[in-house]
Amino acid sequence: MTCGPSAYLVTDTFLAIINPAAGGGRCRKRVGPALERLRAGGISLETVETHAPGEATGIVREEYARGRRKFLAVGGDGTSYEVVNGLYPDALSARGEDGIPTLGFLPLGTGNSFLRDFGDQGVEHAMGALLGKRSQACDVLRLTHREGVLHYINLLSVGFAADVNILRTRRFKSAGTVGYWVSIFLGLAQLKRRPFPVRVAGESAYDRRPCLFLSFNNSKFTGGTMMIAPAAVTDDGLMDFIRWGPIGRAGLVRNLGGLYDGTHVNHRLAESKKARRIEFDLNEPIDVMVDGEALTLHCVAIDVLPRALKVVV
Numbered sequence: 001m002t003c004g005p006s007a008y009l010v011t012d013t014f015l016a017i018i019n020p021a022a023g024g025g026r027c028r029k030r031v032g033p034a035l036e037r038l039r040a041g042g043i044s045l046e047t048v049e050t051h052a053p054g055e056a057t058g059i060v061r062e063e064y065a066r067g068r069r070k071f072l073a074v075g076g077d078g079t080s081y082e083v084v085n086g087l088y089p090d091a092l093s094a095r096g097e098d099g100i101p102t103l104g105f106l107p108l109g110t111g112n113s114f115l116r117d118f119g120d121q122g123v124e125h126a127m128g129a130l131l132g133k134r135s136q137a138c139d140v141l142r143l144t145h146r147e148g149v150l151h152y153i154n155l156l157s158v159g160f161a162a163d164v165n166i167l168r169t170r171r172f173k174s175a176g177t178v179g180y181w182v183s184i185f186l187g188l189a190q191l192k193r194r195p196f197p198v199r200v201a202g203e204s205a206y207d208r209r210p211c212l213f214l215s216f217n218n219s220k221f222t223g224g225t226m227m228i229a230p231a232a233v234t235d236d237g238l239m240d241f242i243r244w245g246p247i248g249r250a251g252l253v254r255n256l257g258g259l260y261d262g263t264h265v266n267h268r269l270a271e272s273k274k275a276r277r278i279e280f281d282l283n284e285p286i287d288v289m290v291d292g293e294a295l296t297l298h299c300v301a302i303d304v305l306p307r308a309l310k311v312v313v
Helices: 023-039 054-064 079-089 122-129 160-171 173-189 249-260
Strands: 014-018 043-049 071-074 102-106 137-143 148-152 155-159 198-200 212-215 239-244 272-274 277-280 288-290 293-297 299-312
Touching: 014 023, 014 079, 023 043, 023 071, 023 102, 023 122, 023 288, 054 079, 054 173, 071 079, 079 102, 079 148, 079 293, 102 122, 122 299, 137 212, 160 173, 160 212, 160 288, 173 249, 249 272
Parallel strands: 014 043, 014 071, 071 102, 102 299
Antiparallel strands: 137 148, 137 299, 155 212, 155 288, 198 277, 212 239, 239 272, 277 299, 288 293
C-alpha cells in the first residue's frame, strides 16, 4: 500500500482491507482476480493485507484519521466487523457528508450475513454494487460495556446463539460447515435457559424472565441464511430486539426451520420489538456473539447511531 506523508484529500479510492486467511484460505486464492475485475471496471483501489486479529481495526483507524473515507472489507464477517470498529467512534465526530465513511464488501471468506439483506448472490452482488456505484445510508449499533465500546452493523446475540458460536469458534473453527452443525447439536445437548436482565429505554422495569436467547439486530440475517430478525431495516434508526423464551429442547428442534425463514417470531414464546436503546442489568460478564465474533463482555447498553455509515450494496 502506498500512502503519502500528509492527510488524504477525500477521493474515490477504496482501501481494500484483505484477510487472506478468510474462508480457510479461499480468500487468498480468489482475491487477485476479483480486484482486477474491479479495477478493469474503473474502481480505484489500494490494498493492504492483515495477518493477525485486530490488525484491520488499527489500520482503518489510522487511515480514517489521515482523511481516508472509502474502505473495502475483503474476507468474511470478521473482516467487516474489524473495519467498522476502526471507523468508530472517530467517525462520529466528523462533520458533514465528507466525514461519513463508505464501506464496500467482497465476501471471499466464509460469508457475509449483512449483505444477504440486499441480495443472495454473494460476491456477484457485491461486485455489481461496487461497479454500479450503489450506496445507501446504514445505521451503526453501539454496545457500551464495562471496558469500553464496540460497534456493529449486523447483530449481537446472547444465550443459545452465543453459546453455539463460542463452541464453533473455540473448538471447531477449522471444521467449516461441519463444525457449525456439531456446535449446534452440542448446544442442544447442553441447552441453557437463563435470564439476561434487559430493559427497552422508556420502560419502567427490567425483563428478568429466563429465555433461550436475546438478539439485538440491525439487519435480518446471521450465519449466512438464518433470518433471525425478519422485520429489521438497516437505515430506520431502530434496532430489532428479538426474544425467544424458555423453549424446551424438543420444541427448539421442531422450530429450527423457523429460524431460517423468520417464522420463529410467530412462536408463542417469541417477542419482537423496535428500540433505539436497550439497557442491561448484569452481575457479571456474559458470552456474546457480535457480527460472528465470540466475545465475553459485561454489557451495559446498546444504542443506535442513525445513518452513520454508507454501505455499498
